[in-house]
Amino acid sequence: MKVVRWLDEHFEEYILVFLSAFTVVIIFMQVVMRYVFDNSLTWSEELARYMFIWLIYIGVSYAVKKKRHLGVDAITMLFQEKGKLVIALIANFLFLIFAMVMTYFGLDIVLRVTRESAALQIPLAWVYAAPVVGMALTSIRLIQNMLLEVKQLKELKNKDSKQLTNEQGETA
Template identity: 65%
Template sequence: MKWLKWLDEHLEESILIVLSILTVVIVFTQVVMRYVLGGSLTWSEELARYLFIWMIYMGISYGVQKGKHLGVDAFPMMFEKKGKAVIEIIASLSFLLFAVVISYYVFDITLRVTRESAALELPMGWVYAAPVVGMGLTAVRLIQKIVLLVKDLKKGHEPEESIDLQEGII
């Protein structure tokens, strides 16, 4: 189960690294083609845009995993340990509901899309799948976070400033 633990800890990170490298290489190649060789690639801008869309949705999940999303802490500061934990659980459940609803509706749209992209002639379903995959992974990360919060609440621990899921479910 070592690979499962590695996958749990590094999935989004690995995907983001690959997508970032591909985007940089594609954009750099386009710049060299345009300004050094005097020509251009017809597909590079489109592919870079689609890779960026995927990075955005993978980044949402990565932010949840690392506990790095912005939040308003003025309200929770008015409560003690258990109150803070309950508010964090409610906020995570709300975010989970949002992620599930978005995944559900975008999945439906993704199945209906029949057109192709202009330059790459790539089925647009691949592009529309980014929110489904990203928000699906976000839902998984939120469930992990909620489980950790409930465990901490039962033990009587104060929730950490930002829960990093690396401490572990698996």
């Protein structure tokens, strides 16, 4: 259970740190090779590009987990807590549909692609898997957020019904 909780809390973070650090190292190596040794690595830019693609899609999942993804809050500012939760629930549901569609069609592409990358000669399926994995993780995080929002709505409803009962008891 501790392993699952740890993965839930830190999975995306460790992947993002690794991808970022490794990308920086590769680009630094390329700069040193080009400007110090007057030679360049044939594979470094391609690998950095592919890692950046993975970084973006894992980053989407991380942003959803931390509730830091882009959103328009002008409408939600008009509502109180319950209204904000309902709007967030609807927005997350629509985002979930999008993420699931991306995962489904992305998986279809991954299973069909047979080409290899130019410099690294790795199957491009590994690159095309980034949106699939990222959107699948995003779907999981969206479901977690939606369950939390439903729980918060139930707590608000119980709180409101208790207040209403207390107010009716005081007026009687």
